[in-house]
Structure formats: structure tokens, C-alpha cells
Amino acid sequence: MSKIRFGLIGSGWRAEFYIRIAKALPEMFDLAAVMIRSKEKGEAFSAKFGVKVVNTLDELVEKEPEFVVMAIKRGIVTENLITLFERGIPVLTETPPGEDVEALHQLWDAYQKYQPKVQVAEQYFLQPLYASWYKAICDGKLGEVENINISSLHGYHGASIIRQFLRTGFENCRIYGKRYWFDVTETYGRDGMVFDGEVVKCSRDRLTMEFDNGKVAYFDFSDPAQYHSFIRTRQLTVQGTRGEIDDLTIRYLNAQNIPVTQDLRRIDLGVYGNQEWSHYAVMLGEEFLFRTPFINARFNDDEIAVASCMVKMHEYINGGEEFYGMADALQDMYICLKMDEALEHPVTVVETQTQPWAQK
Structure with a gap:
């Protein structure tokens, strides 16, 4: 297998997993750059972790990663995912892809429109x-x-x-x-x-x-x-x-x-x-x-699983099968939202309904 070259968007706790993995197996993983919008924060992050940092998506794309890992705050995942869809950039995104049913439907509509190369890093x-x-x-x-x-x-x-x-x-x-x-x-x-x-x-x-x-x-x-x-x-x-x-x-x-x-x-x-x-x-x-x-x-154990997600993403964009695609990610988050609804209404039956991504 060729070396897996990837870009990383994000600077939080989960993003650090991908950096540790790349440093532990440099013969397998090649971290092209980390994108952090704040120049000051990016410089501090680069010095701390010894990685190349860029401040824009264009700069990250110029490093020619075969895919981008997105590990950012939950509330802004949906809009950033759609931006990557629009630009045709393959993406492995952290969970969950959306925060509410409206966002899940918005993502599915964008997925249907752009047919992107995307998988979700549900690692467990x-x-x-x-x-x-x-x-x-x-x-x-x-x-x-x-x-x-x-x-x-x-x-x-x-x-x-x-x-x-x-x-x-x-x-x-x-x-x-x-x-x-x-x-x-x-x-x-x-x-x-x-x-x-x-x-x-x-x-x-x-x-x-x-x-x-x-x-x-x-x-x-x-x-x-x-x-x-x-x-x-x-x-x-x-x-x-x-x-x-x-x-x-x-x-x-x-x-x-x-x-x-x-x-x-x-x-x-x-x-x-x-x-x-x-x-x-x-x-x-x-x-x-x-x-x-x-x-x-x-x-x-979690690093084994996350590294496996990256290997499977590499295989997927090179003609392999999905390992955790958008439909599954949306369905699991939809069920999670219905679980929350059930907890808000104790001992009351809440029923799921067939969503667009589940229709054959």
C-alpha cells in the first residue's frame, strides 16, 4: 500500500489523534498540513506539535493530500462539510455530521447533488x-x-x-x-x-x-x-x-x-x-x-480504530467499498436525536420515520 497522504482541519483533542498516528507510523501516514484559520493560534500549534500549519483551505489543497480529515467543533461541521462537497475534496469527517434533523436533511441533499467522496470516522x-x-x-x-x-x-x-x-x-x-x-x-x-x-x-x-x-x-x-x-x-x-x-x-x-x-x-x-x-x-x-x-x-484501542478509519478511507477513494458512509452516519445521528426526544418525554413511545437516506 502506498503512503497515505492526508490533510487535517482542526486543532482540538480529536485532531491530536491524527497527528500522533502520523508520527507513530511515518512509513504509512504522511500529514501534509494542518489547517487552522487563526495565524497566531496556528503558529503556536505548529511549534507545539512540530507540524506544518496553513491558514486557508486553498493552501491545504495546494499540499495535495489525497483526502482531508475534518476534526472541528460539532456545531460547524455541516456547513464546512458542504463546502468540501462543493469543491470536490474527498473528506473523512469526525462524528456527528449534523446536529439536528434539518442539518441531516441539508447534508443528504448536498450529498445527492455533489456525489462527494466522503466517509465518517465512526471508529468504535x-x-x-x-x-x-x-x-x-x-x-x-x-x-x-x-x-x-x-x-x-x-x-x-x-x-x-x-x-x-x-x-x-x-x-x-x-x-x-x-x-x-x-x-x-x-x-x-x-x-x-x-x-x-x-x-x-x-x-x-x-x-x-x-x-x-x-x-x-x-x-x-x-x-x-x-x-x-x-x-x-x-x-x-x-x-x-x-x-x-x-x-x-x-x-x-x-x-x-x-x-x-x-x-x-x-x-x-x-x-x-x-x-x-x-x-x-x-x-x-x-x-x-x-x-x-x-x-x-x-x-x-481508539488510536487503532482511528488509524483503521484512515486506511479504509484510502482504500475507499482508490476504488474500495464504503466502511461508514453518509447514509449510515445520518441514520445513527437521527436515531440519537429520537433517543433524546424519548428522554425528554419519559416513558412515552417515540417512533422513528423512514428518512430520505434510508429509502431504496
Whole structure:
């Protein structure tokens, strides 16, 4: 594979992921330049991260990236995406692509008009654990998957995993539930673990999603504790006709209908005396369910997933298939908005309607 040359728009926390990835694998990724409109801010950013910074889109295009990564504030994504569509610039954009239903429709109209080369960096299904769970589903270990209980991801990220794992496509659904509030002790901050014992209020959203094809999702997310806590963890259960995923345990029937129980085993290099430091694989018994595409790269799980998005974007614009296209991104954000609507009207059924991007 040729070196992947990309441009970057943005200077926030997520933009830094792409810079770290490019620096960690210079033989694979080539960061042409970062676009920051403010000259003063751009100069400071360039000095801090050791990257070339430009101040206009024209200057970025002059660096000849094969695609641009857009990692900017949520509220201005839609208008900037449409600008790139109009100019025919291939773009990998961070989530979500729009903030409300009107913006989603505006984006779809622009997509239909300009037919751009665009994918969305919804990365969670490419993380080692989620990819391993999905491989077990695709291998048929669970039989026909019928329900999922997911307590790990918020909003559109959760919707993406629900639709993919249940294979519901663009099916409509009925959503109902409620938001609760509970006290939790802080354990984690920007500088690592905290020990002051501060107790804060934390929301917990519980929603049921019933799809037209009979499949059901139970959504459970606690914000902000679930992403940043040592005493609130992630949980996932997926049940099918022949087995279930119970977080790190998978139970299934083999070809002779003998029940098998196995645990996922993560293989990381550089622990307990090993000289390297990187993730290598996730195994179930003697099977590899996931192996990193970036051997010996010092990436965390999210960096593996984001780097995979860039590789898949390179493949897509060179004749490959979509990996997370505009229709899927819009559908997941649309479901997220309907989830929010259900939370605003506790224990009231909210129904989704077929949107333009879902029509065949």
C-alpha cells in the first residue's frame, strides 16, 4: 500500500489523534498540513506539535493530500462539510455530521447533488474489543442475533453498534425510557486518578428500542462516569438463537450442539517483562477474533480504530467499498436525536420515520 497522504482541519483533542498516528507510523501516514484559520493560534500549534500549519483551505489543497480529515467543533461541521462537497475534496469527517434533523436533511441533499467522496470516522466498531464481538457474531456463533444490551457508548456511537450488531439496517423502531440521576464518586481527571472523594451527580439513561423486525436493544449509559471512571465500567450482552456474548465471555453451541463457554483473551506486548509495548490481538480459545493491522505501533484501542478509519478511507477513494458512509452516519445521528426526544418525554413511545437516506 502506498503512503497515505492526508490533510487535517482542526486543532482540538480529536485532531491530536491524527497527528500522533502520523508520527507513530511515518512509513504509512504522511500529514501534509494542518489547517487552522487563526495565524497566531496556528503558529503556536505548529511549534507545539512540530507540524506544518496553513491558514486557508486553498493552501491545504495546494499540499495535495489525497483526502482531508475534518476534526472541528460539532456545531460547524455541516456547513464546512458542504463546502468540501462543493469543491470536490474527498473528506473523512469526525462524528456527528449534523446536529439536528434539518442539518441531516441539508447534508443528504448536498450529498445527492455533489456525489462527494466522503466517509465518517465512526471508529468504535473498529476497536479491538468491539471488532472481536462483531467477528463472533459474523462467524455465526450466536445464530440469529435477536437482542442487545449495551452499556458502554452514548448516543450515535451506541446507535451505530446497535444497528450493526443486530443487523437492523434502516428499520424503524419505537423508543421509550427515562433518565435517572445518581451520585458517584469521582475517580478520574485530566491528570489521571483523583483521590479527593468528591461526589457528583451523574445521569443514567435507560431506553428500550423495539425494531420493526422484532429485534430489541436495551440502551443504558451513564454520563460522564462511564467513559472516565474506575468504578463504573462497560457492559455488553448480545443474545442469539445459539448463544450469547456476556461481556468478555461467549457461550455458544458447536456443530454438534454441545454448549461451549470461552472467555476473550487480550494479548498485549510489553507487559510483565516483555520488551515491546503494543496491542497485538484478541483471542477466543485458539481463534484470533482480532489482530491489529499496525504491528508494534504504540497505539491505544481508539488510536487503532482511528488509524483503521484512515486506511479504509484510502482504500475507499482508490476504488474500495464504503466502511461508514453518509447514509449510515445520518441514520445513527437521527436515531440519537429520537433517543433524546424519548428522554425528554419519559416513558412515552417515540417512533422513528423512514428518512430520505434510508429509502431504496
